[in-house]
Amino acid sequence: MTLHPVLHEVTERIRQRSRGSRAAYLAGIEAMRVAGPMRGHATCGNLAHAMAASGAVDKARLRADVVPNLGIITAYNDVLSAHEPYQDYPKLIRDIAREAGATAQVAGGVPAMCDGVTQGRAGMDLSLFSRDVIAQATAIGLSHDVFDAALLLGICDKIVPGLLIGALAFGHLPAVFVPGGPMTPGIPNKLKAEIRERYAAGEATRDELLEAEAGSYHASGTCTFYGTANSNQVLLEAMGVQMPGSAFINPGTPLRDALTREAVQRALAITALGDDYRPLGHLIDERAIVNAVVALMATGGSTNHTIHWVAVARAAGIMLTWDDIDALAHAIPLLARVYPNGEADVNRFAAAGGQQYVFRELLDAGLMYDLPTLVAGGMAEYTKEPRLVDGRLAYLDGARDSGDEQVVRPVSAPFEAHGGLRLLRGNLGRSLMKVSAVKPEYRVIEAPAVVVDAPQVLNKLHAAGVLPRDFVAVVRYNGPRANGMPEMHSLTPLLGMLQNQGRRVALVTDGRLSGASGKIPAAIHVTPEAARGGPIGKVREGDLIRLDGENGTLEVLVGAEEWAARAIAPNTTPSAHDVGRNLFAVNREVVGHADQGALSISCGPPSPEGHAWDYDAEYELGGGRDAALAPHTERDY
Known part of the structure; x- marks a missing residue:
């Protein structure tokens, strides 16, 4: 099938924009690749330390310097149900490696916080920054430089992007993600x-x-809704860095263990010691990033990835922008309805054909690249379903017809002609809306603003009975620099209940909204944020706001002269309880804009000259020109 022209155009635009940074990245990882195992270049003292705790068999193999040594980065803890199964993975992986004549070591652990536990609480202020800490912790583990490939044990929200960013810093190594599967x-x-x-x-x-x-x-396993964690799994398969069909096999099943075994064996097969070397930094190219965005749009995945995958792309020297994402969204049909975009959970999605069916439809329609992947055969392998046949893992052809058209549909009869997200532009800056979760009759709203600087205040206003019948809740000072960009998921029950009463309500915020959230029209990730002088800080109580998810606009309906003269309102939020927030003061100070990935770490090679990634001057914050309304061009990036 001929590639859809929009995919080609967007990819070429990204490639041209990224020429300098991508070349610098590839040169950097090539410089890190030297002949033979990394441990062969360690001193005797270095190597002795690295294998001191190993058993006799592993020591002999590590000394011999001719077999692969896998570095395991694990995000195991007991608080995340999705990560609890990882408790037993290191022993399993070591045993599989030994059976193959190789070795494996836990290179390091990374933090993994559960947003479900911290929603609406002060700990959520650390959530987004945890991604960057995970990236750094991954790099620390791999910096021991005695590994030939990496196995990455992580599933949930910030964990997968963080692991991926950290592993891309060692992009000369092959890397394989090993999931644990969803709970029943x-x-x-x-x-x-x-x-x-x-x-x-x-x-x-x-x-x-x-x-x-x-x-x-x-139970153990990922939460079953199609939020950020499960979107991670689909995006990883769309980029070919996870075993095909491994995303939604339940924990503790024989098939789950067989897929883990296959992931270890595949990692051993693609190191530089063999003849099928597949380094992560080469697998994650412009096409892989576009495939991830396509998969996100086709399945109605989490809005968080409009931040995370911009950051992931940057880690590989690739300059992805919200305009690229928006262009792809207009070309990609919505092929799946999984909660919160529908009633099905991910188990039912998998039973109906899952990502394999969606990928087949996209590939056949020229809407997805057939990439080089960590497995031979490219993306075609990701349209197949793993099965146990006589106790052995086999890949069978995936479904050619939907098993449930309430859950997945073909390109010829999609749920909607366009993908799940919209980029909104207007005099409040730029923001995003998850239209796939919102019924068409609710996608456009014009109502007065109720302005708060903390989501808890809105609940108090409701309890006091002072909210207007119809309103747009403007929750500002919740961007990356203000407080780490927490999610506003705690507001969705209130707003959903009001919408059920026949009231017209919406949310506009420079914060985030959970991948589990839906139903309510919401303009999120408003950029630039209030704490950087963004126009959202000019909104006053009662201002008429128009949010149009169909046409992609977000505007406050105030005269241009009055709007230009307004000052940015101060943040009225009282200081939060610390819970470690003081340790992240530097992150809040240096973090970038949401549409640049909200990075608080140096990620990827330096931007080549002419790629401006700081919009402060472009928006003329607090000034008189409405630069946010101006069309964006290539020079803006």
Whole structure:
């Protein structure tokens, strides 16, 4: 099938924009690649330290310097249900490597916080920055420089992007992600959302709410909705850096263990010691980044990836922008309805054909690149389904027809002609909206602003009975520099309940919204943020705001002269309890804009001359020109 022209145009635009930075990145990882295993260049003292705790067999292999040594980076902890199964993975991986005549070592652990635990609490202020800490911790683990490939044990929100950014700093090494799979279905997501809304209305008790939540989040494995964690899994497969079909196989099953075994064996096969060397930095090219965005749009995935994958791309020397994402969104049909974009969970999505069916449809329609991947055969392998046949892993042809057209559909009859996200432009700057989760009748709203600087204040205003019937909640001073860009998921039960009452409500914020959130029209990631003097800081109580998700605009309907004369309002949020926030003061000070990946670390090679990645001057913050309304051109990036 001929490649869709928009994919070609966007990819070429990214490639041209990234020429200097991508070349610098590839030169850097080539300089890191030397002949033979890295440990062969270690001193005797270095090597002795690295193998001191190893058993006799492993020591002999490490000394011999001719077999691969796998470095395991693990995000195991007991708080994340998705990561709890990783407790047993290192031993399993070491045993598999030994059977193959090789070795494996845990190179390091990375933090992994659960947004479900910190939603609406002060700890959420550390959530986004944890991605950059994970990237740094990954680099620290791999910096021992005695490994021939990396196995990355991580699934959830910030963990996968952080691991990927850190591994790309060692892009001369092959790297394979090893997932753990989703928990089995609990109570229906729709029922859980209804009980949350009843609780927000005072119609359900805390015991009822806790029973519902515990019935939904009930076992080991990823949460079953299609939020950031499960979107991560689809994007990794779309880039070919995870075993095909491994995303949604439940933990603790024989097939799950077989896929882990296959991932280890594949990592051993693609090191520089063999004849099928596949370094991560070469696999993650412009086409792989475009494939990830395409998969995100086709499945209606998490808005968080409009931040994370910009950062991931930058780590590989690739300059991805929101305009690229928006252009792809207009070309890619929506092929999946998984909660919060529908009623199905990821187990039902997998049963209906899953990512394999979606990828086949996209490839056949010329809407996805057939890439080089970590497995031979390219993206065609990712349209196949893993099965156990006589106790051995086999890949069978995936479904050619949808198993449930309420969940997945063909390109010829999509749920919608365009992908799940929209870029919004207007005199408030730039922002994003997850239109796939919002019914068409709610995608356009014009209503007065209710302005708060902390989401908890909105709940108090509701409790006091002072909210207008129809309104747009403007929650500012929640961007990366202000407080680490926490998610506003705690507001969705309240706003969803009000919308159920027939009221017209929406959210506009420089913060984030969880991948689990939907239903409410929301303009999120507003850039530039209030803490950098962004126009969202000019909004006043009662200003009329028009949010148009169909046409991609977000505007405050105030006269141009008055708007230009307004000052940025101060932040009225009282200081939060510390819970470690003081340790991230430097991150808040140096973090970039959301549409640049909200990075607080140096990531990838320096930008080549002419690629301006700081929009402060472009927006003339606090000044008189409405630069945010001006069309963006290549020189803006």
